[in-house]
Amino acid sequence: MRFFERIAAIDRRLIYLALALSVLIPLLFKMVLPTRVSEPVRAAYRSIDDLPEGSVVMISVDYDASSAPELQPIYLGILQHCFAKKLKVLVLGQWVMGTPFGELGLGRIAPLYDAVYGVDYVNLGYRPGYRAQMVGLGREIRDFFAVDSRGITLDSLPMMAGVHNYNQIDLLVGLEAGQAGDEWIQFAGARYGVDIVIGATGVVAPDKFHYLQARQIRGLIGGLQGAAEYETLIGKPGAAIAGMVAQSWAHLLLLAFIVLGNVGYFVMRRAKP
Amino acid sequence: MKKEIPLAITFLTGLIIVVTFFIPHQPLGTMQQRLLIWYSIVLGFTMLLGVDSLLRSNLKRLVGRTPGWPYAAVLLAGFAFTLAAGIYNWATTRSLLTLGSPFMFVYTFVIVPLQATMFAVLAFFIASAAYRAFRARTLEATLLLVTAAIVMIGRVPVGAELWDKLPVLADWIMEVPQMAAKRGIVIGVALGTIAMSLRVILGLERTYLS
Amino acid sequence: MTQIIGTWIAAGLTLAIFSFLYKDNPFYKVAEHLYVGVSAAYAVLYAWANDVYPMLVEPMFLGRGAVTTADRWILLVPLLFGLMMLARWVPRIAWLSRWSIALTVGIAAGLGITGQIQGILLPQVAGTLVPLTSANNVLMVAGVIATLVYFYFSIAQKGAVKVGSRLGMVFIMVAFGASFGYTVMARISLLIGRLQFLVFDWLHVVK
Numbered sequence A: 001m002r003f004f005e006r007i008a009a010i011d012r013r014l015i016y017l018a019l020a021l022s023v024l025i026p027l028l029f030k031m032v033l034p035t036r037v038s039e040p041v042r043a044a045y046r047s048i049d050d051l052p053e054g055s056v057v058m059i060s061v062d063y064d065a066s067s068a069p070e071l072q073p074i075y076l077g078i079l080q081h082c083f084a085k086k087l088k089v090l091v092l093g094q095w096v097m098g099t100p101f102g103e104l105g106l107g108r109i110a111p112l113y114d115a116v117y118g119v120d121y122v123n124l125g126y127r128p129g130y131r132a133q134m135v136g137l138g139r140e141i142r143d144f145f146a147v148d149s150r151g152i153t154l155d156s157l158p159m160m161a162g163v164h165n166y167n168q169i170d171l172l173v174g175l176e177a178g179q180a181g182d183e184w185i186q187f188a189g190a191r192y193g194v195d196i197v198i199g200a201t202g203v204v205a206p207d208k209f210h211y212l213q214a215r216q217i218r219g220l221i222g223g224l225q226g227a228a229e230y231e232t233l234i235g236k237p238g239a240a241i242a243g244m245v246a247q248s249w250a251h252l253l254l255l256a257f258i259v260l261g262n263v264g265y266f267v268m269r270r271a272k273p
Numbered sequence B: 001m002k003k004e005i006p007l008a009i010t011f012l013t014g015l016i017i018v019v020t021f022f023i024p025h026q027p028l029g030t031m032q033q034r035l036l037i038w039y040s041i042v043l044g045f046t047m048l049l050g051v052d053s054l055l056r057s058n059l060k061r062l063v064g065r066t067p068g069w070p071y072a073a074v075l076l077a078g079f080a081f082t083l084a085a086g087i088y089n090w091a092t093t094r095s096l097l098t099l100g101s102p103f104m105f106v107y108t109f110v111i112v113p114l115q116a117t118m119f120a121v122l123a124f125f126i127a128s129a130a131y132r133a134f135r136a137r138t139l140e141a142t143l144l145l146v147t148a149a150i151v152m153i154g155r156v157p158v159g160a161e162l163w164d165k166l167p168v169l170a171d172w173i174m175e176v177p178q179m180a181a182k183r184g185i186v187i188g189v190a191l192g193t194i195a196m197s198l199r200v201i202l203g204l205e206r207t208y209l210s
Numbered sequence C: 001m002t003q004i005i006g007t008w009i010a011a012g013l014t015l016a017i018f019s020f021l022y023k024d025n026p027f028y029k030v031a032e033h034l035y036v037g038v039s040a041a042y043a044v045l046y047a048w049a050n051d052v053y054p055m056l057v058e059p060m061f062l063g064r065g066a067v068t069t070a071d072r073w074i075l076l077v078p079l080l081f082g083l084m085m086l087a088r089w090v091p092r093i094a095w096l097s098r099w100s101i102a103l104t105v106g107i108a109a110g111l112g113i114t115g116q117i118q119g120i121l122l123p124q125v126a127g128t129l130v131p132l133t134s135a136n137n138v139l140m141v142a143g144v145i146a147t148l149v150y151f152y153f154s155i156a157q158k159g160a161v162k163v164g165s166r167l168g169m170v171f172i173m174v175a176f177g178a179s180f181g182y183t184v185m186a187r188i189s190l191l192i193g194r195l196q197f198l199v200f201d202w203l204h205v206v207k
Helices: A002-008 A012-028 A039-049 A068-084 A096-113 A130-136 A180-192 A205-213 A223-234 A239-271 B004-022 B028-048 B051-063 B069-093 B102-132 B139-154 B157-162 B166-175 B177-201 C002-021 C026-062 C069-073 C076-089 C091-128 C135-150 C160-202
Strands: A056-062 A088-093 A121-126 A171-176 A196-200 A219-222
Touching: A002 A239, A012 A239, A012 B102, A012 C160, A039 A068, A039 A171, A039 A196, A039 A205, A039 A219, A039 A223, A056 A068, A056 A096, A056 A180, A068 A088, A068 A096, A068 A171, A068 A196, A068 A223, A068 A239, A068 B102, A068 C160, A088 A096, A096 A121, A096 B102, A096 C026, A121 C026, A130 A180, A130 B028, A130 C091, A171 A180, A180 A196, A180 A205, A180 C091, A196 A205, A196 A223, A205 A219, A205 B166, A205 B177, A205 C091, A205 C160, A219 A223, A223 A239, A223 C160, A239 B102, A239 B139, A239 B157, A239 C160, B004 B028, B004 B177, B004 C091, B028 C026, B028 C076, B028 C091, B051 B069, B051 C026, B069 B102, B069 C026, B102 C002, B102 C026, B102 C160, B139 B157, B139 B166, B139 C160, B157 B166, B166 B177, B166 C160, B177 C091, B177 C135, B177 C160, C002 C026, C002 C160, C026 C069, C026 C076, C076 C091, C091 C135, C135 C160
Parallel strands: A056 A088, A056 A171, A088 A121, A171 A196, A196 A219
Antiparallel strands: none
């Protein structure tokens, strides 16, 4: 009884310390567990893997630093997959504070595959007003992006020759930390019939399963676990796989907190007259 | 005048967008595309809203040496430095995304760590809340807790180590009962959004003008 | 060298924000204010580089992307609406911003109607119309209907409606629990991201 009273009044900073250690220790010792690949992630992988060489994949970087640890590993994994398959990559972003992540990812991955700017990939950058833009791109990309993120006119980029609207986009990959994914599904998917794969944060991913069941999206990569599964499929272990033991330990710790909190609550409640 | 013109603008633009969905032919198709571009342009200006009052209030704090003025100085210095770095980028490369540039330096080493850490801190708060607040007081709360526990453990590698069926169970929860409830909610929200959009276009809903 | 200096700055700022966990302190406040200032400048720069310059200045004055003269000068309309949005800066003419808001609200509402019907309502209803030949399908259909019944407040919650509503509550709690589990996963991932930065990129404790 006194034990539970004492731990009920525990300093919150001790809880913080326990959580920090549960994440730090697996990272420091580079602990790794085998990753099981779920069907939605495998479906996302197949959607890219089945594309013929030269297909254009549009990747929308719809997140910023607040969720980059979850989505940037997915982005890097998809970029590696696309470049390895010799697919053309067209990047844009709907989140103003996150646009640079598109360029940072390309800057890191493109050189590994000798991908050339303008030939193998293009970064359109950002324009405001996403749902209007998503509809407008269905008519002409140049109406919104007369120039790319480097100020180069699209017509002078070899990769963009003949790429005018969704008819020339073979797959859209939306990396989502908010509502933009639902808008892509409504305005590019339903309206123009674009095939869509979604990569989403843990917060957003549960709200995308109904699209998957209704075949409005072809695959779903959810959170850091989804990223780890994608890294497993492409055989390129990265930040996601490296973080999964830490993730597991932290989840176990939180579960222990919940159980302990509840046991304490019921023991003390029963003891009260 | 102050209300009628905005209501007329909303009605006309909303109507054009709906009509062009069904009749995308000329000249309506071009008209819609123009409206969409205008929407994009006008919305871009909203990025500037708030900046003026932020700068004004912090300048006032700094000049008046009110309590906390050094923080106002930090804010204004951060603003000035970033603006200078961005203008330099723009003047030299016509882009804000040039890798290795001063503006990207500010983004990578100031904005990213600050924003990312502010959200990382939430992990600690959620741990504390898990310990103190999540109680299985009712059947509903118990259901929520049990589902959360299965998903939390089943979706990470340790789940399969504990019991190989746990990930399968977690996937099933996500794909069947969880999905069904979310679909019910989404259908309700869609009906609500459609009704609200109609009310806005018809001028019955005017709260956005207040 | 730039990389090293940058990493140290980033590490310092990361620790300054984390220090809030111990208690509120001047380091945290400095970092917080710096973030606000830097973000405000970022917004101004992006408004110029991604909106005003490429969508107004270039087509109007350099003719880029505009085919006819009319294409160029019709852009005065959104420019005017954009400037009216900024009328909020001047209290005396702040009401002008309503015109710009009206434009964006009208277009958004128009897109909302068609988008929700075509993109959400019809495909989601279609996705629910499945043969009831498996337990999962039965459960899914029951879950969708029960959830809708739970949120249907226009009739009294008694009899069969009450049973449906109660079942809806069960599904909703399962969905919220699942969302909570995923949210925990997301928050922990963000912490992992920051600690990976400190351990790998800054301290190089682990190679």
